[in-house]
Amino acid sequence: MLLIEGGKAVSIRFLSIVLTLILFLQGCTTQTYEPIERDVPILGVVNLKEHSLSFINHITKQPLAKWSMDEPFTKVQLLPDHDTLLLYGQEMEHISVYKLSSGKKIADWPVTKGIAHIALSHDNNHLLLVNEKNATISIMTLKGKIVDEIHVPPSPFSIVEDVNHKRWIVIHFKGGIISVIDQKTKKVIQTINTFESAVSGLVVTKTNELWVGGHGGGETMQQDVCIYSLNNGQLLEKVRTETMPIQLLQMNDFIYVLSHGTNMLYKIEPVSKKRVRSIEIGANPFAMIKTDQEIVVASYDSSEIIYVDPTALTMKQKIKVGKGPFYLFFRPAEGKR
Amino acid sequence: MKRIKALSLQKKLWLTISLFLGAAVLFSYMMIVYIYENIYIANIEQNLLSEGMNLAKQYEGGPIDESFKQKVEWLSEISNAEIVLVNNPRELSACLPFEIDHHSIINEKEREQLLEGKTITKKGYEQTFARNILGIIIPLLDKHRLMGILYLYIPLASIEEVFQQIQIFVLSGGAIFLFVTVFVGRKIIIHLTNPLKHMEHVAYKVSQGDFSEKVAVFTEDEIGQLAKAFNQMSSALAEEDQRKKEFLANVSHELRTPLSYVKGYSEALLDGVVREEEQKQKYLKLIHREASRMQRLVRDLLDLAQLEGTYPLHQTPFSIAQLAEETIEKYEPFLHEKNIHIEMNVDHDLIVVGDPDRIEQVLQNLIDNALRYTEDGGTIRLEIAEKQGKCQMVIADTGKGISPHDLERLGERFFRADRSRSREHGGTGLGLAIVKQIIKLHNGSIHFESELGKGTTVSILLPLYQEIR
Ligand SMILES: Nc1ncnc2c1ncn2[C@@H]1O[C@H](COP(=O)(O)OP(=O)(O)OP(=O)(O)O)[C@@H](O)[C@H]1O
């Protein structure tokens, strides 16, 4: 420093002060997380116990990044641009909007407390916000503007779209009901009685059925999935999937049911309703999604995700994630859908 | 602080004892609480844990089957503890992320702990069982899966019952003990401190000059000793008081006599009753004699007062024989006048440490006496010799002697064997008192021996000069 002439030393010092100031200010306003490249297919995991997001490279099956936030979010929803991620939770009074590619939060969309589920409408133009506390379904634009609000019976917990009938079907956690909303009139047109503490539904177009899973109320543990007719709401059948089937998905021509009470994954043929295969998987698994080739299950208590081959129903790989994986999302690489 | 200082000894003792006792009772109570908490409860906990662990060992993974459930039921029946097997996932908080308001037996945190294989200790109200319990939760794990829990518990009421009994026993026992000791202690303290109060009362009287009352001595302990010492002090004070009174009486008497002489003779002279010149001369001589007697009396009293106080001796080693010889020389005319023969036998080698002026005063007084109380033609013997490492000085005469009764009182102030006679000789009765005091100051001793009609021997022992070898 002594060798350098005075003017230069001053300018360097000034620059460093300005730089630290900028860094400091930036640190205060927006935290930057490790960006997620758009050309990498990823599996996102919400770690409930530590309020973090884990990103797994879907090809290499290696952990890619981990974002630790200080918001009590429970679930996320990826927008059709495959880059904007919405973070929400029952206790939050806003939706936090992040850009994966920049690793930055870009907005807070204010909402009323109690959002239990956000779903993307089938046409990819709207978001459906299920507010359990308020007993409403809000329709929101992809820019965060609420355009409509539908009042439903108490305790709505999740929503699925019945594309063929142009309806939305709401599963209620308390009260033992399912309500059906007409998309045109935006009114509840039907309520169907079901078991207590139902959490998710699946529309099976092939058989024109609604499959409903959940915990069951009080002392009774739900031991089966209830199947209702989409035509009249009649309970058609119960498929034994002990215990506490809480996640349902359809892949290829099979229905997969995840039961967290017994840590079981069942593969069911939807027409005959026969259990084709089953496997004991994870410890208290809560979430399940399909990727392009596999099914991924999140094991809440053992803090790992498990890749499952859907055909043979065998575990392919286990990957450690943050504490308490509770929700999963899959984003294919750019260009592939 | 001042308040505590102002408290009586009785109250202080009583307070101290009560405080310590209270502390002791409190301490033992706390001890019992401690034992209850840390040993009794811990012991029950340990028992529950080992019982539960033994049972949990029987679980081998996989779904919990009927036979295991039966085992639990069977053990629950024979065991002191209630044993509950829970395998409903909802009760194990497995559905927690969905059900925020459901109260499960275990909460999320406890579930985490159990998943790690740790046991949980619970103490207090358990909503599930709707009562206060002491319990242990042991996980039944199948790798990462919490398949169920064993909840072993004992209602706290049954444990606390035991404790409550002890508590009541200790508290009531302690209270009775405290009560009794505080009151008995009060009695004992009053008993102990009463002599002190009595002493205080007597001391007050003594201070007022009343020596008649004595402290009653009942015991031989410290207080008894104190009472004895107090009584001794009181009688010593009484004696001293008596002596003082006598002394004053003596002084006044001694002064009154010469004063009345002086007054009487001088009046006679002034009135002109005495005509003859010879008679006048005689009266004047008498007046002169009494005046000088008073002078001597005053001087001697002053000397004595000084010697009895803290009189500074000008100590120095000196030859005692030389001092004696010089003193005798001064008496030569008187000895000659009275035709008294002097016998000297002195050791010239003896060196005595002391104040030579004062020792001379001793010699003078003793030779005075010997001269005064010895008839004409008598003999005075002066001996100075070493005896048992000390210097012995003996002055003996062949005078009239002193009766054994009077011998005891020699050295008392104003004591004279024959009051009227010695008055003629001009004695005041202070000479030997001064001698005794001087010898005492020199750490020496004096001893009188006498036989009526035969003579008197005074022997003095003085410390010799010890040369530093
Ligand atoms: N050597 C002695 N022989 C007989 N009696 C003595 C002798 N020495 C003392 N006494 C008696 O003891 C008394 C006390 O003696 P002390 O010398 O104290 O007084 P004092 O000679 O009377 O008067 P002071 O010496 O004061 O002029 C004398 O009065 C005398 O009666």
Ligand SMILES: [Mg+2]
């Ligand atoms: Mg004398």
